Amino acid sequence: MGSFIGLGVSTGVTWYLAMAYESTELMLLVYLQAALFVLAFFAVWYRKFTISVSITVPVEIAEPEKQCLVKLITKNKGFLPLMRMEVLLVTEDLCTGDRKKAWVKLADVPRGEGSFVRMVSFTGTGTYRLRPKKVRVYDFTGLFSGKKRGKSEALIQVMPRLHDIPVRLSQTVRNFYGEADIYDEHTPGHDNSELFSVREYRKGDRLQNIHWKLTAKQEDLMVKEHSLPKACPVVFFLGYHRKKRERKPERMLAYLEAVAGLSFSMMDAACPHYVVWYDETEQDIVRHRVDTEESFFMFLGILMGLHWREQKEDMKARYRVKYRMETYVWALSLDETLVLKKEDETVAKLSVKELAKSLEQTELVL
Numbered sequence: 001m002g003s004f005i006g007l008g009v010s011t012g013v014t015w016y017l018a019m020a021y022e023s024t025e026l027m028l029l030v031y032l033q034a035a036l037f038v039l040a041f042f043a044v045w046y047r048k049f050t051i052s053v054s055i056t057v058p059v060e061i062a063e064p065e066k067q068c069l070v071k072l073i074t075k076n077k078g079f080l081p082l083m084r085m086e087v088l089l090v091t092e093d094l095c096t097g098d099r100k101k102a103w104v105k106l107a108d109v110p111r112g113e114g115s116f117v118r119m120v121s122f123t124g125t126g127t128y129r130l131r132p133k134k135v136r137v138y139d140f141t142g143l144f145s146g147k148k149r150g151k152s153e154a155l156i157q158v159m160p161r162l163h164d165i166p167v168r169l170s171q172t173v174r175n176f177y178g179e180a181d182i183y184d185e186h187t188p189g190h191d192n193s194e195l196f197s198v199r200e201y202r203k204g205d206r207l208q209n210i211h212w213k214l215t216a217k218q219e220d221l222m223v224k225e226h227s228l229p230k231a232c233p234v235v236f237f238l239g240y241h242r243k244k245r246e247r248k249p250e251r252m253l254a255y256l257e258a259v260a261g262l263s264f265s266m267m268d269a270a271c272p273h274y275v276v277w278y279d280e281t282e283q284d285i286v287r288h289r290v291d292t293e294e295s296f297f298m299f300l301g302i303l304m305g306l307h308w309r310e311q312k313e314d315m316k317a318r319y320r321v322k323y324r325m326e327t328y329v330w331a332l333s334l335d336e337t338l339v340l341k342k343e344d345e346t347v348a349k350l351s352v353k354e355l356a357k358s359l360e361q362t363e364l365v366l
Helices: 002-021 024-050 212-218 249-268 293-304 315-322 355-360
Strands: 051-056 068-076 082-093 099-109 112-120 126-138 145-149 154-158 183-189 191-200 222-229 234-239 273-279 284-290 330-335 339-342 345-349
Touching (some): 024 051, 024 126, 051 082, 051 126, 068 082, 068 099, 099 112, 154 293, 234 249, 234 315, 249 273, 249 330, 273 315, 284 293, 284 315
Parallel strands (some): 234 330
Antiparallel strands (some): 051 068, 068 112, 082 126, 126 145, 126 154, 191 222, 273 284, 330 339
């Protein structure tokens, strides 16, 4: 609207000079300026109500410092195309609260629907919200403009870098047998509550496992094979307590990378584990099982959207109460100071500035 104010001031000055010098030419210029003011005002007003901008992200997952594609979708309900339009694109880091603003210029906006592609990149890990906060439309001369608010938004998850951490598993962890609600699809076990398969009798099979009803029908001895629970020998507790006025977001980013690297390395070493954190919405601890790449990347998606709050009670004690029928071998924990512990033993003190190096030098013996 500053351009309209400038034109109004210019028209007033011209009118004063025309009256002072009784100039017909200056008065004609006043009329032309007034006509331009009215036409431009109604043109901008009309275009503010006929133009809308939305944002979409074809691929919602990105890597740090790599460009990803963002589309600005315009809808022009007017009868003429726009020669010029600008969009204030706001990028907000939901983890740290940092915001960046930039005006994006769009030229030759067509009638109907159009799309404009932009490439953006992110330096840090986390979930980012992109939205066209304001739209600035211009009149037919390109000199006068007006603003309207945008309502669309899109989310992009920038995944943390995955660091390779040496993991050595003991026979206790490899052969761990415990209670679980997930069973192995390929290997039988000794859980009588779940049936794995039925097969013919082999020498050495227990008589208690004979399926008598099916044996009577088949006229051959048939044996029940029970299922093998896929228990997790390791529980990984996340204890990040973000302070209200934390001014070092790099610590949180390093924490996310450390968690991702530790979980990925354990999964890659064939060590199924639960990742546990405190959920503010549920006012309770929540866990996620990681034993495959699919479950790991699902966990990463959850990790990027977490709002860290300090739990009201000890997570390990709460875990033992909530899952009292389940056992585990080791409890890992990582706090906001990047101290990694196995039970009460400190395994490593990770460095924020040299995170990759400190992780690679950490050997996790389970």
